[in-house]
Amino acid sequence: MKKSAEADMYFWLGEESSVGQNSRLLLEDGTIYWTGPKDDAVRPTGPFDPELPVLWFRRRDGSSETLLFNHSTHNIGTRKPGVRSPGFYGLAAQE
Numbered sequence: 001m002k003k004s005a006e007a008d009m010y011f012w013l014g015e016e017s018s019v020g021q022n023s024r025l026l027l028e029d030g031t032i033y034w035t036g037p038k039d040d041a042v043r044p045t046g047p048f049d050p051e052l053p054v055l056w057f058r059r060r061d062g063s064s065e066t067l068l069f070n071h072s073t074h075n076i077g078t079r080k081p082g083v084r085s086p087g088f089y090g091l092a093a094q095e
Contacts, residue, residue: 007057007065016071017050 022044025033032045049072057065 007059010056010058012054012056014052014054015050016052017048022046022048 023034024045025038025041026043026045027033027038028040028042033041052069052071055066055068057067059065
């Protein structure tokens with residue numbers, strides 16, 4: 001196992017509410033939307049968590065060792081047409 005360089009750890013708790021939403025919507029007839037038309041949506045079936053925790057490990061020379069983030073959400077769209085993404089990780093991978 002290769003030993004990494006010494007690094008300082010930084011933590012940031014941000015918020016990103018523009019890329020996601022609760023993907024299940026309650027419809028007027030009591031069913032839950034997953035795919036198809038959603039013209040009769042009443043409300044989301046649950047909450048949406050916009051928190052975006054970030055861990056950054058910076059080497060002593062100022063370069064980055066590692067950057068980790070977590071944003072478990074369904075994104076609203078994709079970076080390119082014709083693809084689906086399971087969440088924010090897929091959106092980041094497309095970028």
